[in-house]
Amino acid sequence: MVSSKVPAAAPGAPAAGALTGRSEDLISAVEALQGGSHVAVFVIGDSGLGKSRLIEAVVAELGAEVTPVRIHGSASLTKVPYGVLGPFIVGLPVQEATSQLAVLRTLWSHLEEEKRATQKPLLLIVDDGHDLDEATAGILAELAAAGWAKLLVGSAARPGLPEPLLQLWFEGIAERHDLRPLTLAQTTELLEGKLGAQVLPSVAEILWEASGGNPMLLNGLLEDAKKDGTLLRRNGVWLFTRHLNSHGDRLTDVVRRQLLLRSPEERQALNLVALAEPVSRELIESVAGGDAVESLIDSELIRLTDSPAGELRLWHTVYGDTLRNLISPARSLQLRQSLLRHMDSEPTSAEGLLRHVSWSIECGAEVEDRQLLRAAVLASRLDQDELVRKAAALVKDPEQQIAARAVIARTLFNASDYGAAQEILDADFCEGESLTSLLTGSLLWAAVMSALSHTPADIMQRAQDLKRAGDRLAKASPENSEAIIAAITERLGIMEAMVLALAGEYPQASAQAGHSGTRPVAHNLEAAFRLSLEAERLLAAGKGLSALAVMSQAIEGAGAVPYELDFLADFLVVRAAAAAVQAGDWQTSESLLAGFVAGSGRSLISFGGGVHAAHGIILLYQGRAAQALNTLSAALEALRLADPQQLFALTAAMAFSAAAEVGAQTKAELFLADFEAAPGALPRYMSSLAAMVVVYGKARLGNYPGAIAELKRLGRPDPEMETAGLEFEALALCLALGDTDSAPRLLELRAGLEGPRPAAICAYAAAISTDDAGDHLEAAKTCEAAELWTFAALAYDAAAHAYRDAGDTLRERMANSQRKRCLDRADDLPGEETAKNDDSLGILTRRERDIVALAVRGLTDRQIAAELQVSVRTVEGHLYRSYAKLNVKGREQLPGIGGH
Template sequence: MAPIWQIVDRPAEFGAVRSALTGNESCGVVLVGDPGVGKTTLARAVAGSLRSQVHWVASTQSSRSIPLGVFAHLVGTSVSRDATALLASARESLVSQGECVVGVDDAHLLDELSATLLHQIAVDQSGRILATVRSGEPVPDAVTSLWKDGYLRRIELQPFSKEQSVRLVESVVGGRLEGLSADLMWESSGGNPLFLRHLVEGSIDAGTLRKVGDVWQLRGPTAVPSGLASLLQDRLDHAGPDVLNALRLLALCEPLDIHALTELAGDDAVDAAEACDLIRFQQDGTVLNARFSHPLVGDVVRDRIGHATERRLKGQLVELLRRRELSTAASRIRMAQLSIDSDQLLDIDLLISATKDAIYLFNMPLGQRLAKVAFDRTGSLEAAELLSRTLLWQGRPAAAEAILARFSPDDLDELQLVRWGTPRASHLFWAMGDVERAHEVISLVRERTTHPSLRLFVEAAAAAMAVHENRIDEGIAAALQVLDNPLAPGQAVEFAAFAAGLAMPVAGRGDEFEPIAARCRADQKPTDGMIRVMVRYCDVLALTHLGELDLAGRRAAEYADFSSVGQFLAWAIAKIMAGVVATARGEFPDAVTCIEQALAALNAETSLPWQLPGRLLLARAYAALGRTDEAERVLNDAAEHSGPSAAIHEPQRLISRSWYAAAKGMERRALELARAAAEIARQSGQYALEAEALHHATRFGDRSTAPRLAELTGVVHGSVVGLLARHAAAFAAGDAAALDVVSADFESAGLMLSAADAAAQAALLHDSAGDRRRTNESGANALRLAEKCGGATTPAIKAAARPLPLTPREREIAELVAAGLSNRHIAEQLVLSVRTVEGHVYRACFKLDVADRDELAKLIRKKS
């Protein structure tokens, strides 16, 4: 790939610079900013927009030692040593050809004579000046006086905003940048365009920035290519060995409090590093911490540290930090990371604790690294279980299984057996789909475990498996038994909460999950970060099913804050949470963005089970937006997660397929799939999903759903089911006015696409009654609401937008004719005979007064 770097617009700065060069308030402008911030790019862009002639010169370190160095070519072959004569000659060459602009890049490097020339031009206003100056560098007095005395306007050029940075990268790579990767690149580059360019090009060359699906993501360290390294190394080379030693210590342990840094490196070295703008200090609570002035400075310093020096310096840091209390997860993780590669003795207990800390904080790559060192050193089951868990969460079940397969259950005590058996059953059940073997392992552990607390952990795992097998009532009951037992250990509580949290919302008991979610939120000592974030997903799911969409959205946003650069799995699940809420609201473009990024982040060697709910939501969003090819692709991808371990998702799978059928114009098929989803949900106790599926069937034209939805109002908790029942009753009764009222109530509840469909159905009924005014009002309302959903289209909205005197089946077949399908293909898709299709085509042509199917297709396409 050969990236093409384009200028990101800086309209405000561009206008300010151009105004200074063309107005009467000053005779030019000086742009001040950090290296690589885009001073020269902006200056030349403005110069290119001017009619005046522009004379560009660029100052350098070498030209600085030569009198009139950058302007020497204007003096010609003069042998005069008279400074006045030289200045006059150069000035004459510049201004003799009429109005001109003198452009000077890096004016802080001008020699004194050149600076004087520039000052003379400004004072006598014989030309305009456009200069750039690097922040923090000494500037000749003659140049400084240009803005101090008001001759030039001084403009500080700031780094790009995050939005500008992302836009620039996306324009180069030609696709969407994953949000988590955007955060990392923003933090690493600081918005500096030059740094950002080097970072992107280096990461592409290193293979750490790559396209996954439709999203570009950065995994692994940001690569610093040679061009940027040279730029930064020049500054380091001038800093001196003492300063470089301080920077090396900071590079290995950033941030580092000022007391530790000065104790190891000395006050003078630290002061000099700050004076050179290589480090900065930041007050973090009661601690004053040292950090690099720019993240990429740290990267370059780290690249220059050899292995021997690294071991020695890390040893010094370990010796110093060992005297301090390791009371936080961050301090233990930092100490463990330093100890691994230092010349000090490794504390295995500390390493195990730090591994657990990393897992609690959802940082599985870090947890894997620490756990592997612990396992390699000890071979213990405790280290093996931690290593296995980190591998499983990252989509490597075969590697996770291979770790635990080294141990025989016959050699394990009860605690070890539970530590071995429950994660192994998880590998088999969720990641490998081997449900039978998973149950065998759980049965083995259950039979050999007698300790009450340990048995509760096994029962919690069994409850989660039951829920995924769509044994909803059984799973909820088992989970509650664990949650209600005061002997339940923390990890058992979290696993049981996850089981209850997946089952209760779809069962219509989402309100019962709130105290469980609150209990987990209040727990300050979680045992597994990924289980914890999945419980948070369940929290958002429950609130969404209850119709509390505002609170669900706030919770999803709060939970996203728990993720960070190294926690892409938790970040992905947080994105799916946001997708759940966006889909419920009908905010389909937002849902697509969230879930596409989540699926890219969940990309792994083996497809992670969490991709299934994301894919099913994404397929629905694509279908609602009319992007049927993409919906079909995602549904095909979702088929890899099927079978007993994914049975809980079967109603959602059928709902997504029904929306795909509706988008393809197969309304009868869409209705049938929605009814099938409702039946499977009813049989398994997913009553909230049953109500939702019946609502979709109503929207696709089913007038028989009202009685069952009325029954479900006494079963499903929350405000949503009542709205669904009222909608179905109004539609069944053909009550257009009631549908208008329900549409307004759907809108108030935040269910925008349901509101649009109810309004569209009302419009059709008003039209049948000959009430043109109300037809137009309801139809316009439907289109307004659909626009809020990103321009979503549904069968009801399409019918309201172009009312035709056709039955639903005739309209469905006419849509397929317009899509270019032959009668035989239509018959195959709708499971009809060809003769039946021909009959519907004939009647549609007769009603619409067209001669044949070709004219029918043209008319339908014209109405679309």
């Protein structure tokens, strides 16, 4: 959707109100109706995909070229011949009302009057064409085929168009547009247009997933989320403050309208599926009847899964909460009893059990502790915190209550409420009377203590209580003493490896490994954490590719993760991404992040901030400071709500550096304050990076004269440690600040560094040492290949100076041109606010800004289409809308506005 700031489009430009993702359909439909080879355009799609909006956009685009006449289909008149033509044939005698010739003559007379009044060709507009009776459809098809009028018809995919209209398509004189759900990119564009501000990527991901790309459901979810405070704008960023509510007023209205069209048997079947999904088809049919189920499947309200058992689910998952919310407790209990009478066992799937327990709790039915605890664990994995608390609170057995409280603590950990989590876990730590309850929550306890900035030594000293409790339990059960001691020893090993990995204390890790070296690693979790520590050591040594290989091994070997360590996957991905970023392997880092997002689902609200932070750091390292600033700002807002990986301080430091890079003084001051107020629970390597980029940012702002010396000191924190990687990061920042004296030391480090990023920056350092124009050009090309746009610009600038000193003005101009091109790729000139913050460009959607940027660079429409992998027609449509929004006549005026 376009911004409300958009001025009226000029005649001939695409309609400003066209739906996002439908531009090609709009242009093609208009061209078909304007041309001579087509007599009809059919718009086909499921409910909510935007058929009516597209039809209205086509009519608006045609404007004064046609005489629009609207015919409204009606489900109640589907079996009444010519019923929908009533308003046009009111003067027809009753005895002739069923005569096709008489109806056609009367209708044509009415239409001719309208055509004479406007002197424009007729366009018959039919919404809900699937509800037309065959007789009416036949007359409309005859009018179109004879060339007396053109048709614009919208229809549901099921049952589809009546046969006479469909025949026009078979004959090749009608154009058909089958609307598809919006893609993620289109959903993002729509949200940006509606919200008019920066939208956190996870917001688009979650809404797209929940709505299935259906614009009607998307708009309903969006309005409900804004209304109930689930979606808020903080510091210019739209983000979710909690999990999406899918039973708000707008969505409830949509579902109610669907229910009004269904029979009592169908409503019963739909409610049963909503309450019990996934549920056996045979079971639902035994209660509500096979016809009702078949009808709901045909109407795409429920679907049959690919499971061998033939389970039923709602077609749109967001309908579930709404339907369940509409059912009274008494009716819910009645439905539950009717279903239980036909069930011979409890649900076998995890999700089925979760719905079964949730439904039982809602009805006030008794649920045994085993099911409650299992449901609580499953709900915690799906971030259904409300169900976690409800199920855990009903557990009665004292030993199982320890496990139930640990699950609640896990939800608090994910919400970054570490104090509350510690309070629960401290009370139960080492208090269990069985080995299972003794170990329950111990790993989460250690993670919480680490998040609260306790040192590994302190945590492991307190963890000795677990050993003493294990000894007590072993004495009480001599026959199991060996197994108990072994399990406790294994758990302490995992805890030790974990807290060291979380703190990034790789020197101590080596010492500890030597201290306990006679004990082999007995658990894959311990192995994963030990590998993470090795990767941390390699990162500090500048061996990013080796660290990435080690982290890949850790990810592959982690195996099944206990529910209390659900953050482990995030932890491993973040460490792997850090290795890829240091090396400059952008493709691998993006693949890691994309893979994590694809598997996160609802947990993106808890863990998505770290993903966005990683994207922002990649952009900053590439020299795209303006884009990095936007991404890191959004990530910070997400991390304020939930920060399981304690990445807030690093992200604030990077955001401060990005703001300083583009000269955004006020923002930089705010981010610096965030960094200084953040808890210091970062791993050692990340803590060192954060300190370095803060020094760099202060130097960029011009208020840190000792920055170079400070950076070099931070790069070598301990002469006894191998920290070539940290020193490389420090010296790279020194080079970016113009300190060419750092080049010789970088060349000394070059042989031990890994990856295209260190290689490119060291190539620039080598060119500085020779100060040869050709070397500078080669270094610039190497930096370009590594996508380090700021360093490439610096190398081209050095080449231009060398050519100028040599009196070669032609090559000097060439080098300066290349420098400008690299700075364009890096968003803007350092120290200047990005043009993307300009109000005139702020009204453009993301895709429009991308296309305008390429047009400013001089690319043709066809080249832009190839670059963005869209059609030329799409490019033309976006440019037309951009011209109208920016109030310019053509692309020749764009550089004066965008400067992009």
